Amino acid sequence: MPGRAVIHIELDSFFVSVEMKMRPELKGTAFVIGADGDPAKRGFVSAVSPEAKRKGVKVGMTLRQAKKLCAEALFYPADLLSYEQASGKFMAILGDYSPLVESFGLDEAFVEVLSDKGKDPFPAALSISNEMKSRVKRELGLTASVGVGPNKLIAKMCSEAKRPDGFFAIEETEVEKFLRDLPVGSLCGVGARTAQRLGELGIKTVAELARTPVSHLERNFGPIIGRGLNEHSRGIDESPVVPFSEPDSLWREVTFDEDAADPYILKETLYALTEDVTARLKASWDKALTVTIKVRFNNFMTLTRSGSMQEATDSMNDIWRTTLKLLEGVDLPRPVRLVGVKLSGLV
């Protein structure tokens, strides 16, 4: 029985590369992409040119912080339409090599290489990934980092191990050695919070996690996450490569430039968001059963309220009535910095 072979491919500094192709004059300059491109407003950095990176600007910091660190940087809004176009071309190239391509955001994807007549698909995966990489370079002018492994978890960790323009492959027999000394936080699904809790239990490396009894992990993290941690620590990941899936929910939220204390502004904003998300619902020929609103106060305390309608609908009237009822059930003891609306239970 041959094993699986999964490729993970990720474009290097995707947003920055696309911007530089559209505006060649940016070459060699410090620039930052994020939100609507106004560093005076609230918003996060999505991408940074190498020149701005050298000044300490990082993805995930606020635009204001970025401006402080690098006053001469140019700021641009994220031009999602252009990124989506480039992403489509990228995904089309991957689709030439396998029917099983799962996009993961705009700039990365998993590709499962199918076994030919029961043969081990691993060698084929190696040559396919090389070919993808050079076609992406030749046809799109973008570099990519590629990882190959027996499953999605290992493939993704491989592509992250060598960047940019990297290539790294691990066969099943090498997995344990590869994982052993890595910190638990490098496993997919172990974020800052979980890494900290594991640290408190004396578990710092992947090898230590693998030695921890499943029952101990289940007690501390619940049955599903506990078992998942154990499997991932041993390099086991059975999750399939899923080519396309309908979204389960649609979400719109907005942070005010200035915290809002006036209930009328909240209502007005929620109405606009509800209209927007309902339009997207209709465009995808879906109906939604449940509405959720989110309110974040100026002290960052965040609450959600959800309610279901009689039956799934795409009627703005019904959805807005539900949204409004949820809003009216919320106490507003202090100014609000963010409101959002989610539609779920899509059919």
Added chain:
DNA sequence: TCTGGGGTCCTAGGACCC
């Protein structure tokens, strides 16, 4: 002093039914 936006999945607890 500051902390976006769009998603997914999991957990815990309560309601409800048999």
Added chain:
DNA sequence: TCTGGGGTCCTAGGACCC
């Protein structure tokens, strides 16, 4: 008047991902 146990559905919140 008291009240088990299993299953399912719903809601609220949190962790994680890009």
